[in-house]
Amino acid sequence: MQSKEYLPIIYVRGYAGSDKDVDETVNDPFYGFNSGSTHIRVGEKGTPEKFFFESPLLRLMADHGYRPVFDNKQLSSESKTIWIYRFYDITSPSFGSDNPIRQEMEEIAEGLRDLINRIKQQTGAPKIYLIAHSMGGLVCRSLMQKIYPDHAEKAEDHIDKLFTYGTPHGGIHFQVGGELIEGIRDTVRWNNSDDFGAQRMYEYFTPKLQEARTFNAKTFDSQSLGNAFSPDRVFCIIGTNARDYENAGGLAQKAVGQQSDGLVQIDKAYVRGAHRAYIHRTHGGRYGMVNSEEAYQNLQRFLFGDIKVKLSLSDVELSDRHNTFYQMEVWVSLRGLPTPIHEQAIDRYCPITVELTRDKPVPLFTAFLIPRYAVNTDNTCRYAIRLALHSFTKKERDWLFDSHIDQLPLWSDYLIVDVTADNCTYKAKYGWNSEQLAPNIDLNVGDNILLPQRGRDVIGTKASVKLEISQWQ
Numbered sequence: 402m403q404s405k406e407y408l409p410i411i412y413v414r415g416y417a418g419s420d421k422d423v424d425e426t427v428n429d430p431f432y433g434f435n436s437g438s439t440h441i442r443v444g445e446k447g448t449p450e451k452f453f454f455e456s457p458l459l460r461l462m463a464d465h466g467y468r469p470v471f472d473n474k475q476l477s478s479e480s481k482t483i484w485i486y487r488f489y490d491i492t493s494p495s496f497g498s499d500n501p502i503r504q505e506m507e508e509i510a511e512g513l514r515d516l517i518n519r520i521k522q523q524t525g526a527p528k529i530y531l532i533a534h535s536m537g538g539l540v541c542r543s544l545m546q547k548i549y550p551d552h553a554e555k556a557e558d559h560i561d562k563l564f565t566y567g568t569p570h571g572g573i574h575f576q577v578g579g580e581l582i583e584g585i586r587d588t589v590r591w592n593n594s595d596d597f598g599a600q601r602m603y604e605y606f607t608p609k610l611q612e613a614r615t616f617n618a619k620t621f622d623s624q625s626l627g628n629a630f631s632p633d634r635v636f637c638i639i640g641t642n643a644r645d646y647e648n649a650g651g652l653a654q655k656a657v658g659q660q661s662d663g664l665v666q667i668d669k670a671y672v673r674g675a676h677r678a679y680i681h682r683t684h685g686g687r688y689g690m691v692n693s694e695e696a697y698q699n700l701q702r703f704l705f706g707d708i709k710v711k712l713s714l715s716d717v718e719l720s721d722r723h724n725t726f727y728q729m730e731v732w733v734s735l736r737g738l739p740t741p742i743h744e745q746a747i748d749r750y751c752p753i754t755v756e757l758t759r760d761k762p763v764p765l766f767t768a769f770l771i772p773r774y775a776v777n778t779d780n781t782c783r784y785a786i787r788l789a790l791h792s793f794t795k796k797e798r799d800w801l802f803d804s805h806i807d808q809l810p811l812w813s814d815y816l817i818v819d820v821t822a823d824n825c826t827y828k829a830k831y832g833w834n835s836e837q838l839a840p841n842i843d844l845n846v847g848d849n850i851l852l853p854q855r856g857r858d859v860i861g862t863k864a865s866v867k868l869e870i871s872q873w874q
Contacts, residue, residue, distance in 0.1 A: 411513070411530070416594075431471055510544040514549070535566070538568025545629045633676075639662070645686065708870060710768045710820065713867045729788065731753065734784060814833050
């Protein structure tokens with residue numbers, strides 16, 4: 402395998418609402434990217450246990466040899482550097498300013514462009530990686546979709562990949578109030594909180610050449626990148642644990658609802674067409690997503706991985722769709738990791754549902770692998786995918802389990818796959834856990850893996866999992 406090219410990383414943090422939040426942010430040299438964690442929830446009941454995750458900053462330093470640059474005035478010629486975009490410094494009076502200001506989204510995005518240009522010039526790197534939490538992802542998108550086009554530039558000439566944690570790509574919405582809360586927020590505009598409403602998102606995502614178009618809430622899709630940047634170069638972490646989000650005394654997660662990370666709703670946390678991972682983490686705090694092993698493993702594999710494995714379910718033929726609807730649960734784990742890197746489950750409000758009704762293959766997950774980090778010495782990555790299909794029947798006004806009161810799936814099994822890298826080629830073996838303990842069946846790239854007989858009896862006589870394996874740069 403050819404050596405991996407490392408590019409400078411810029412971390413863009415999320416929204417600091419109050420003046421106190423701003424001061425806490427600027428008091429931290431790394432704007433929170435150095436925050437670690439000691440808590441993890443495991444098992445079906447989510448039992449808390451002690452688990453140490455040092456922080457994404459320290460792990461990038463230890464695992465990949467990156468060096469942090471917390472003061473952007475101290476420029477570095479090294480490509481393996483992590484830069485903190487300190488855009489809130491100008492908002493804090495703690496540095497002696499008599500006129501601290503809160504910048505508009507477009508100004509913050511313009512400043513990010515300037516920082517990227519300085520880093521490229523100083524390091525000689527052709528592009529950079531962007532890592533963003535929450536509102537930081539919207540800053541990055543404003544740069545891609547508005548600021549670069551306004552300068553007659555293309556985002557792809559400066560940015561290689563974008564990774565977002567809990568970014569409200571579809572805005573922030575509330576389960577209570579019948580849109581009254583959103584209306585007040587977008588009218589009062591307290592500390593730029595209207596940045597999470599559709600009208601402002603349209604403004605800071607839309608280039609000047611298109612501003613003449615009238616904003617239409619029904620047609621504007623805030624979760625689309627348009628033609629500004631390839632969604633294949635974007636990865637979105639989506640949190641599914643609302644209950645552990647402690648900000649504002651728990652009021653935020655109550656207002657937003659359980660189908661969220663406590664602040665951002667699950668169906669608003671991704672860019673259309675981008676790669677995603679659902680993890681049982683909150684927007685922030687002790688069970689936060691930025692300071693989690695699950696998110697970090699997706700991060701490092703997306704940025705530095707050599708292999709891209711796209712999984713989909715083909716030839717689905719589910720019966721009685723008029724009276725029955727189906728939900729598929731998906732878990733993905735990698736050998737040697739203590740936690741799953743992807744979990745779509747019914748009790749976490751994110752199973753695969755709508756896609757099961759279409760004739761095309763159903764996307765399951767896209768995994769990025771680093772063979773040189775494999776547990777064994779032969780560059781073999783082993784991962785396990787658990788699939789579980791549930792059915793529900795509509796009776797009168799309520800959706801009820803048909804014959805599955807105990808929530809047992811119609812079918813479930815583990816697909817175990819080994820992928821080995823050898824001189825820029827890939828060899829794979831697979832096995833279903835119900836039939837053998839270890840992968841022992843050769844798999845050619847692009848071949849379909851037939852489901853076990855029990856799975857085909859339920860999902861379709863030709864139902865199979867398709868693995869598309871390709872090199873990733």
